[in-house]
Amino acid sequence: MTDPKIALPKIALKGVRKQFGPKKVLNGIDLEVGKGESLVVIGGSGTGKSVMLKCILGLLAPDAGSIMVDGVETTKLRTREREKLLHKFGMLFQGAALFDSLKVWENVAFGLIQGEHMPRAQAKEIAIAKLGAVGLSPDVAELSPAELSGGMQKRVGLARAIADEPEIIFFDEPTTGLDPIMADVINELIVQCVKDLGATAVTITHDMASARKIADRVAMIYEGRIIWTGHAGDIDHSGNAHVDQFVHGRAEGPIKMQVRAL
Numbered sequence: 001m002t003d004p005k006i007a008l009p010k011i012a013l014k015g016v017r018k019q020f021g022p023k024k025v026l027n028g029i030d031l032e033v034g035k036g037e038s039l040v041v042i043g044g045s046g047t048g049k050s051v052m053l054k055c056i057l058g059l060l061a062p063d064a065g066s067i068m069v070d071g072v073e074t075t076k077l078r079t080r081e082r083e084k085l086l087h088k089f090g091m092l093f094q095g096a097a098l099f100d101s102l103k104v105w106e107n108v109a110f111g112l113i114q115g116e117h118m119p120r121a122q123a124k125e126i127a128i129a130k131l132g133a134v135g136l137s138p139d140v141a142e143l144s145p146a147e148l149s150g151g152m153q154k155r156v157g158l159a160r161a162i163a164d165e166p167e168i169i170f171f172d173e174p175t176t177g178l179d180p181i182m183a184d185v186i187n188e189l190i191v192q193c194v195k196d197l198g199a200t201a202v203t204i205t206h207d208m209a210s211a212r213k214i215a216d217r218v219a220m221i222y223e224g225r226i227i228w229t230g231h232a233g234d235i236d237h238s239g240n241a242h243v244d245q246f247v248h249g250r251a252e253g254p255i256k257m258q259v260r261a262l
Ligand SMILES: Nc1ncnc2c1ncn2[C@@H]1O[C@H](COP(=O)(O)OP(=O)(O)OP(=O)(O)O)[C@@H](O)[C@H]1O
Pocket: 020, 025, 043, 044, 045, 046, 047, 048, 049, 050, 051, 052
């Protein structure tokens, strides 16, 4: 008999809804991410990609629906259980979100020292090793984030995201603000780090070059629902007019952009 756990998705969302006042942002999200899979979520600005990630992390409570991680329902967890769950996650935020008051290595080691109460010397050793994994030399460890270029800051953010060797990593717009070559370097590092860790990855991005490089599978969100999922190699012949328009960046098509300020 096969073990049912083998087929268990790492993350499974079913009927997830979230609205702010009258504004319905998530309208019944159904999505599964397999263990060790790299899923890229694409979709226009303001379609709810970040809200979806925040719901998975428990930073926002969905109004309805189920979110399972490793087969465990997470929407009703108590604080302590949620803290335990959060140890499974690493996150690379849009804009890297580093603390300028801390040195680079202290940023990387932040979760190890604060979350796991690891001694500073040991955490520093790990931080320097993780900086090495993203191509930064030990002398960078002593600098302040303000002294680094945008690409280097992203590398530091990536080193921080992997420092704790998380099972799941979220990447929120990892290439925003980078030139195309540095974006490609970051994409390659993401692929390498995720592979080395054997982690499950969920990336949200508008950058199709990044999606093509990072994704095993792509999901498109539109009007609060996942309207298409498919293998990364299928995005150019998805058979879905919304995906086609987005992937090729056409102004004309079924997706109507809000051009006036709200
Ligand atoms: N805490 C909040 N309170 C009220 N509205 C919110 C809140 N968080 C998000 N929203 C709204 O939800 C909608 C979706 O936001 P979200 O940040 O998820 O979009 P996104 O798809 O990640 O966009 P982008 O690609 O531009 O980052 C937006 O209209 C936003 O204003």
